[in-house]
Amino acid sequence: MTRKLFENRTISILFMGTAVLLLAALMLPLFAAAQEGELPPRGGEPPTATPVPQEPTPAPPTATPEPVAEPAQTGSRLQLHAHYGPNWQWHLTAWQELWTEVQWSDGANWYPVEGWRGQMDNISQVGGQWVSVREWWVGGENLGSGPYRWVIYERQGGAALLTSSPFSLPARGGETMVISVTVGE
Template sequence: MKQGQYGIGRIGIYYLIGLFSLAAFGLLLVAAGSATADGYELPPREDAPETPITDLPVVATGQGARMHLQAHFSQNWPWESMHWQEDLWLKVQWLDEDGVWQDVAGWQGSLDAIQQKEDWVGMKEFWFADAQLGTGPYRWQMFAVDDGRLLNTSDPFYLPTKSGDLMALDLMLQP
């Protein structure tokens, strides 16, 4: 086939395909650039607390600290009917100035990992900013997902006062 016999040769077709692809890519970039977070609103969260944790704004000025929650499973834990990751839910709460425990948004969920030490221990770790150092009191609770039954509640505690610290809190779980 000669170039020009049917109007556009093979090289011309590849050129047009490339040109159209480049134009489509450019349009996608323009559309993606105009789709900023300013134009979108997130759906409301059902688990967000109605009152803030503190009146002070939380600003991460340093490295923060970590809270390591450790759930110790009893010897008679029903592993066949209560899976450590699917059937358990934990949350951290703080005590407000009226003496009411409030859920801390973002400090809840299923366990991250499990390992065997002297017993089986499920773990969950949370990070918090330096602005939250030394605040409290807090507590954490573990629930059975299927019926919402409270399995156990920790003693009240305060967050560490030093940036970079790791705080470990233990809780025994009975079925």
């Protein structure tokens, strides 16, 4: 057993020695190449080569792009501001879980607006009260239409917590319409 252990150590030492020698042999050309090159002058030694003046490279011509008139976006923003009242139970429902939906009416029934559903975008404190916001873009073709309403659910597929009063979308582009509601009053 001691002989086998000794042989394994011997083989390991031979293998390591061979690896070190092989590595040194591979690095030898790198050291030789580094010593053949010129070194920069050191402390008071005059330079060994005379610098050759180079003509400055002319700057490439710059083309001035023609201004492109971008079409003005005709649309507005629709925002829901959900204020959290003193009875809001944060431990039961976090603001990120709330699900919002814009609905439109044909005069008899309310229908969800495709694409205007989702969770709140962000939350911040306004005047010491927490307010979360959901925003949608209103395309120019929908300006002035209505009636619409916001519905807030406790979560996607959950029970409705509240429904806003009906409203019409902004009549002109560039406006921001804010519908404010309070949950947990």
